[in-house]
Amino acid sequence: MKSLPFLILFLAAIAAGDNSSYVPRDYILLDCGSSGQNKDQDGRTWNGDTGSKYAPSWLNSVSSQAPNQDSSVPQCPYLTARVFTSPFTYTFPLGAGRKYVRLYFYPSNYSNHEGADAFFSVTAGPITLLQNFSAYQTAAALNMDYLIREFSVNVSSAGLNLTFTPSKNYSNSYAFINGIEIVSMPDMFSTGNPLLVSGGTPIPYPIPDDWAMETVYRLNVGGQAISPSGDSGLYRSWADDSLYIYGAAFGVTYGADPNVTIQYPTTLPEYIAPVDVYSTARSMGPDPTVNRNYNLTWILSVDNGFYYLVRFHFCEIQYPITKVNQRVFDIYLNNQTAQEEADVIAWSGGIGVPVYEDYVVLTSGSGTTDLWVALHPDLKTKPEYFDAILNGMEVFKLQDGKNNLAGPNPDLPPQPDFEPDKIFNKKSNFNSTPVIVGGVVGGAAAIIGLGFLLLFLCKRKKKKGKDAAGTSDGPSGWLPLSLYENSHSAASAKTNTTGSYASSLPSNLCRHFSFAEIEAATNKFDEALLLGVGGFGKVYRGEFDDGTEVAIKRGNPMSEQGVHEFQTEIEMLSKLRHRHLVSLIGYCEENREMILVYDYMAHGTLREHLYKTQKPPLPWKQRLEICIGAARGLHYLHTGAKHTIIHRDVKTTNILLDDKWVAKVSDFGLSKTGPTLDNTHVSTVVKGSFGYLDPEYFRRQQLTEKSDVYSFGVVLFEVICARPALNQNLPKEQVSLAEWALHCQKKGILDQIIDPYLKGKIAPQCFKKFAETAEKCVSDHGIDRPATGDVLWNLEFALQLQVSAEEVGDLMADGIISDVDGGPVMMDGKKDVDDPSMESRTTTVTSTSTMSMGDRSIISEDSEGLTPSAVFSQIMNPKGR
Incomplete structure (x- = not known):
């Protein structure tokens, strides 16, 4: 019987070395501030730290409980906290090797400490994990209830010291922690050979064994979120990627073919990523023509000034992709080529066989930036299918040269102009009413799935001295893995969020x-x-x-x-x-x-009356009046409200028509306050709808009112041409209405592509003024586009030219006047479009009109005098808009 313990250890070692599982040597779940044992929502048992061997003394700490816990927050390990007013160290005797260190925070008032006073640093031996960290500020800015930060550190044989130090830079500062999780992990980083992407040919960039990392994103691409219980052995959370997809070009998602079984090769241990990650995928779609003309793109907010390891997980899981050179694509990181001629079958050796590839990219500057990840079919190899595929993606921040992983706290929004206490019932006591709303159910997908729940009704303000070009709509300090820890699907996360959101x-x-x-x-x-x-x-x-x-x-x-x-x-x-x-x-x-x-709105959207409809076509004059109404609405947003408001999603489906055909701008989900007097633009993540998106905004990520003007220019062309902004069924040069109409306008043949119903019904000078206005609106550079006030004036002038021409035509038809000038009345081919006599005549008629077009404050008569809140933002992902 003495040999039994040895046999058990031997079998355990075999299990640990098995390709199908991983058994962590060290596995600690510490419920800080509590005693005894408690189970979390995944059924895992946490041990209280009171009297724990991991803390030799409690002289500098107190145990405290959150006085009022939001119902969306799991009790374990968030119900209690350990609070420190001076440096305090947990000592964990661990075996040597890499460990996941996960820190759990629920910002609240603890004992006699205000939640907002908690500023502190956390170190793991020589590595700085967090510096002057504020869980309160981070949660408030990101509208989270609780936070999880995950790190990977290499532990020496002496174990791990985890030290919490209140910041000296803030009065009344203290530190706290709700839960600490430590899990042994295999070395999954130093064995690879990542390539550094820096603009030229990627070069090898080996990761040193002793470097620490922070998990920024872990995405199950094309599939649902995976909770820690679904990632046996390492207890990682994998988020749904869909809300990081850029724009409406989200491709297609699918699961493995029933006849395909995921088979890990001997060189790839199963703990690299669970089967569920490789069993789903996102590709560009079946249409090669469409795929040639767009990138499948993800946008991820990260801290500047760090190197990032980006790991892509691939597995071909659908027939007929079984051979080399069937699906070949290129990979781009921040618009730089990371990989050409990526061929999953060539890498893996066959269908159903997982493989991963690593790349390293550097971000420079301060504050935050957006990491762009894009896939595009490789055309040079002439593959059978013009397509790309991805199954999973992980992004890890690498420590800098000072053993530091800490980034800045995200900015708190300024107080709004109108009584936030009344709106939110917010008291000075942090917990009298939960300030942070939105039921976050664990890990990084909350950033994805929940977007940004507005906590304060005001726009975000940049920190003093912060480079405007480095700002974005995303959090200035990303929040890793505050995701689906306790949820098994993205759907449940969104449902829970909806439920807990009501109180605000x-x-x-x-x-x-x-x-x-x-x-x-x-x-x-x-x-x-x-x-x-x-x-x-x-x-x-x-x-x-x-x-x-x-x-x-x-x-x-x-x-x-x-x-x-x-x-x-x-x-x-x-x-x-x-x-x-x-x-x-x-x-x-x-x-x-x-x-x-x-x-x-009795008459629905403007688009319903332009094409793909059984409704009768709108007369030209009515179309002009609708455009003028929409322009008035935009002009008010840009100039008539207390703050400039940029709509960011101007299109014909967002222009509604009431029972009297009055146009009304709708759908403000992407709206954003414009730049202050000291700035020319707002630096922000690109959001909007393809076909209407300002190319300058897309290139520079700098938003101005002129971005709306560009979109409205596309609407003007859509109104006169009666065709979609994008039509993939047309020849390549005609797919984009803005580009095609602009080409025709410059060639002088725009009249050849207008709505056939309108031919012969538009006064030439009206057509000329309207076309020139639309042309200027879609100028490539914002500085060349007119302001909305000028657009409005030009459209009203075009309407007057149309009305005048029709009045003259009526008088001629009645024989009251004769066509003494020989000039045109309608664009029907009977008259000379460029007859100079026409402009003088119509100008004379217009001057007698009761309409005043010289007054640029046209919208003041429509306003009811209310000023807007200073807050508008946008969702993390514009898909479907």
Whole structure:
């Protein structure tokens, strides 16, 4: 029997070396501030640190409990905390090798300490993990309830000392920790051969064995989030990647073919990534023509000044991709070539066989930046399929030369102009009402799935001295792995978020409807009342008991757009009132729903009346009036509100028409306050809709009002040509309406591509003025585009030219006047379009009109005098818009 312990150890060693599993030598779950044992939502047992061998003395610490814990926050390990007013060290006797160190924070008031006073640093031996870290500020800025930071450190045989030190830079500062997790991990980094991507030919960049890392992103590409319990042995969280996808070009997702079994090669241990990661994928789609013309792109916010290791996981899981040179693609990091002629089959050796590739990229400067990851078919090798594929992606921050991994805290938004205490019921006591709303259910996908829940109703402000070019809409300090720790799907995360979000909505700004009222108005969401489906969810026609007709937009819990857009829409439209902006009546957030109630727009969207419709075509004069109305709405946003507001998603589906055909700009989910007087632009992540996106904004990530002007120029061409902004079925040069129409305009043949219904019905000078206006709007550089006030003036002038020409035509038809000048009345081929006599005649007629076009403050008569909140932001991902 004496040999039994040896046999057990031997079998355990075999299991640990088995390719199918990993058994960590060290596995510690420390529930700080508590005693005894507690289980978390994954069923894992945490041990309290009271009296623990890991802390030799408690003289400089106290155990405390959060006085008021949000219902979305798991009790273990967040219910209690260990609080330190001077440096304190946990000592963990560990075996040598790499360890995951996960730190759990729930910012709250603990004992007699205010949550906002917690500024501290955390070191792991010689490595600085966090510096002057504020869990309160980070959670408030990112609208998280709780935070998880994951690090990978190499531990010597002496074990690991984890030290928490209150910052000396802040009065009343203290440190706290709710939970500490330490898990042994295999060395998954020094054995590879990553390539450094620096603009030239990538060169090898080996990772030293003793370097520490921080996990920034861990994405299950094309699949759902994977909780720690689904990643046996290492307890990692994998997030759904969909909300990091740039724009609407999100490709297609799919699972493994039923006849394909994931088979790890002998050179690739299964712990590199779980089977679930390799069993799903995202590719560009089946259309080679479309794939040639776009990149499959992810945008990831990271701290500047660090090297990042980017690991791509690949596995071909669908027939017929079984041979070399069937699917070959290029990989780009920050617009630099990382890999040409990537061929998963060539790398792995066959279908169903996983493989991964590592690359290193450097970011420079301070603050934050966006890491762009893009895939594009490689055309040089002439593969069978013009496509690309990705199954998983991880991004790790590498320590700098000073043994540092710490980045800055994200900026707190400034206080809004209008009574935030009244809106949020926010007291001086941090926990009297939970300040951080939104049920975060664990790990980094919360950044993905939840977007940014607005905590304060005001725009983010850059830190003094911060380089404007380095800012973005994302957090200035990314929040790794605050994701689906306790959720098994992205859907559940979004559902939980919706449910816990309700408490923050400002009922004093617009009407709050009960869910029962909404159900009654829509006959329990009868599909017969369905008006349409958008990125946020379905839109129903409804009628309340008093006979009021409304449009009811019901958020889809599976939508990529969610809580943030919900909040932004309410705050925006509750504070803005204008004849040419859609009116928000109220909202409902009961039963984990996100429902918005608007005035009913009887004639739907502008696009519904232009193409792919059974509705009769709109007369030209009516189209002009609609464009003028939309321009008035935009002009008000840019100049008439308290702060400049940039819509960022101007398109024909976001211009609605009421029962009197009055145009109203709608959908403010991407809206953002414009630059201050001291700045010319706002540096931000690119958001918007393909086909309408300002190319200068796309290139430079610098947003101005001229970005809206470009989008509106596309709308003008869409109105006169009656075709989509993008049409992939057309020849390549005609796919983009903006590019094709601009080409035709410069060639003088724009009249050949206009809506056939309009031919012969547009006065030549009106056509000329309208076309010139649209042309200037879509100029490549913003400085060459007109302001919205000028666009509005030109459109009204074009309308007057049309009206005057029609009046002259009527007089001629009635024989009251003769065509003494021989000039044209309509563009019907009978007259000379460039007849100089026409402009003088129409100008004379226009001068007698009662309309004043010289007054640029046109919108003032439509405003009800309300000023907007200073806060607008955008969702993490614009997909589906």
